[in-house]
Amino acid sequence: MARHNPKNLNLPRPWWLLPVMLVLLGMVLAPPVRAQSMGHTDLVSAYIERTDELIEWAAELVAETESGTARSVLRQAKDMNRRASDNVEQGRPDRGANMARRARAAVWHAVKLAREAMGLQERLRVRAERFIELHRHLSERARDLGHEGALDLLRKAEGQSHRAREQYLQGDLRLAWQMFERAEDLTSMAARLMAETGAPATLEQELERVQDQLDRAHERLGDDLSQQARRSLGEAEEALDRARNHLSAGEPGRAMQMIGLARRLADRALDRRGGSGGTREAVERQLERFDSRLVMVQERTVEQDNEQARNLVNQARGHRDRAESALARDAMEEALRQIRAAHNLLEQAERTLR
């Protein structure tokens, strides 16, 4: 394979340029007094001319790539160098020198972008083929499993790859690469999601966890349910039953989808648990309701001289007091648990009195 000197880009090299450039660089950075000489103008013109040659050389390199950004930068370099030349012709060599220096920097920037773009261009082509293959394989698997969560991620990955292609068509290869990497990330996430939620043991654990969450929601809310909240909890139970059926039928993806739905519905039920809004208000209202129920139950306990009911009422009062102190400590979960237990015991006492 032919090799070139990698540190030596094949630049056009007029023999007279070295001394001219050395002198010119000194002049460009020199004090204004020296810069105003007639020689200075000639040197700036030579610098501009040399930059024109470099622009032509860079244009050939840039043309080999599909980088729109490199083309754009080189166009601006060309424009700046033309303006530098105009400045010199209009008797403003200092401004011309400054503009030419910027044009020269832009040329190197375009060369750098072209080199970077060429690597990205090749990599994008090869990786896009692999991405399509992998995406297709995972989509089929997700559809076979009925895994809507993974399919959702794969749809996003596909959309991202389409946007990456649009950037590629615009010649913005770095942005295309960034978008394409994100599409690959989304595909990997879908694979991980299927792996993690596809394992039956994981799903069974998750079923239990959401069932616990639903039980807690029932416990916390008690009778304090709006019609909407009651409907959400009912739908959550139904979704969980369907998740169990899907899991038994070997459909982990659909089971996962139903579990997620059950969780969201349970959360929604808690958000809509009636007119009161916050947990504190719910506990306070249940305390009031307990106290009013307690008066009636105590009267009947005394009337019937029922020892079992008396014990249950005493236990209920104990839970009620613990609920009140938990409320004072802002321990809402405990307060709800205690007041619910108090109501249950009071209900048992009522049953023994019938």
Place this chain on the structure above:
Amino acid sequence: MAVALFATATAYARSDSTWRWDLSAGFDATTHTYNLAVDDTTATISEALVQAALEGRSARGARHRWRLRAEGGLGTELTRQRVDFDYRLLDTTRMDRLRTDATFTARQYHPGSEYEYNSDNNDGRLEVRGSPVMMGNVALELRAFAGWHDYRTPSTLEVDDRDYGGGLFLRSRPTLERSWSLGLRTSHRSYPDSSEIDRDEIGIDLDYDSRGLAGDGISLFHRTRNREVADETVRPPAWSHWTDIRLALPAGSGLVRTELQSETWDYGYENEVWFDSWRMEGFLGYEGGNMLQASWHAGLTGARLDAGDNPDTYSEVGLRGGVDAYSGVVGGTIIVEVGRRTYDDGSVRTEDPADAFTLYSDFTYWKLWLMGQWYMSRTMSLEVLASFEPENHTEQADDSALGFLNLRLVWRP
């Protein structure tokens, strides 16, 4: 074509197939900031858009499986149409015996579009794979494909192309635990308006995956390609080798993840933009938690580009961490990576010292990546994808930043 695909799909549609549609509205933006000589230049393009899509699928477990998705989008910059169709014929052991994939995309740029290259264009691709012979659990698969890309007004970067090719593969019967394939692939791509860069490619692909349902195991992919160009003085021929290895091992309650990628480019000759290189990239980290609730990962990243004495040779190290949560009302992913790239010698020395320059300067980079969704109701969700990657160079003039944002309000009745 869309009508034909639709007709084919509906012919196979059964009463238990599913059809869904969705409607979305949103906003896309891209930004690219770089320094031009002494000034920062920021190229930003933003687009508001609405999109509607219809998707149909065969019933799960059907012998004839198909999927059709047709979508159309109207944006402030572009109008887009896309149709995807695939069909699979499975045998009694659930092995694909025939499959067809077809895609068609069309883009129409609006007058005054911010996009620089704005010729209306369309592209499409059709691929057919058949497995006429089974040898136990291994199928002999034949592949053929053809595609095109046409522009209404071709230009320097808007070039029509045609491609076609085929392949011969051996493929295992896929199971949940393991699958593999090995094959030979060949393709030809032609450019009607610049035939000197027409190319032929031939190569092998190897794919092995033993990652089971628990996510642990190994996946290995290797691809070797040889590319020949019609006029080698215009573009050099090249060999490329790409290997991707991913390993996940159980450790404690999580997984140790290792990813390694190697890319080699070996050109028939080198010049200022085509140069030989070997790139290695990797990640080593730990992943804990459960994606159903919340999971996290953290680890080290590293990369090395070896381009010989070229100024492009660099080393890179970084730290990456992220969290994922998918099943709540609000879910998504946040990933942050920070690292440093150091060039061995980013300068170019020329025979003429006046032309010497520094092509690359070392830099610290950040990669921020957000994907989120908020299920506002059973049918409505708000989705966001965002990425931002700033680079802070030792030469301030080389500073740059790239980013994009996609925001969507999606209705899936």
